[in-house]
Amino acid sequence: MDFSGAYAWPNLRYLLQGFLITLQVAGLSIVFSFVLGTVLGTLRFTRIPVLSQIVAVIVDTIRNLPLLLIIFFIHIVLPQLGIKMSVFWSTVVGLSLFEGAMIAEIVRSGLKSVERGQVEAARSSGLSYMQTLGGIIMPQALRRMSPPMVSQFISLLKDTSLAIIISLPELMHNVQILGGQSFDYIIPALLLAAVLYFVINYTLSIVAKRLEARMN
Numbered sequence: 001m002d003f004s005g006a007y008a009w010p011n012l013r014y015l016l017q018g019f020l021i022t023l024q025v026a027g028l029s030i031v032f033s034f035v036l037g038t039v040l041g042t043l044r045f046t047r048i049p050v051l052s053q054i055v056a057v058i059v060d061t062i063r064n065l066p067l068l069l070i071i072f073f074i075h076i077v078l079p080q081l082g083i084k085m086s087v088f089w090s091t092v093v094g095l096s097l098f099e100g101a102m103i104a105e106i107v108r109s110g111l112k113s114v115e116r117g118q119v120e121a122a123r124s125s126g127l128s129y130m131q132t133l134g135g136i137i138m139p140q141a142l143r144r145m146s147p148p149m150v151s152q153f154i155s156l157l158k159d160t161s162l163a164i165i166i167s168l169p170e171l172m173h174n175v176q177i178l179g180g181q182s183f184d185y186i187i188p189a190l191l192l193a194a195v196l197y198f199v200i201n202y203t204l205s206i207v208a209k210r211l212e213a214r215m216n
Contacts, residue, residue, distance in 0.1 A: 017169070025091050029099060037106070046133070058101075062101035070097060075090040087167060091170075110141035158201065
């Protein structure tokens, strides 16, 4: 093991550049998956004829596919259909679709957890269905959904490493490249990657625990 060589500034900068890509992919995917999941989960909850059934099929299909397959499909199959994206955006789109489907189920469950009596009381007071959904149901559901959502975002951050298969220059890809330069660099590079992942994920897990404690 050559820690001094592995952590020389050029190599350390190379690994940190990969970690920056990891954070960028995760950050964009979190935003897009949250928006997508909220919309899909709300549509499933509202039970609009036909539309909610179509959304349910889409969500259940994506949730039961491997994330790696989705990334492969977007990066390899879509270009054959004339839809070309960079490796970076292929990863972001794949993660957003997969995690969006997961979050949609969290949103639907959160909306269903609001007591029926509150909904009936709001409707009887003259509020429309959309006013009840936006002003009564959604605020309470969001508080209850926060801990499982944060946990899902932790999984999302770890799942960015799967993009190594399509050569996205994220953290694990750069660890692999650095390890290929010298076998003595592999363990130091992996240890640094583990520390970086741990710090971010542990911070997010603390946030999730505090949110859950506050709700309880």
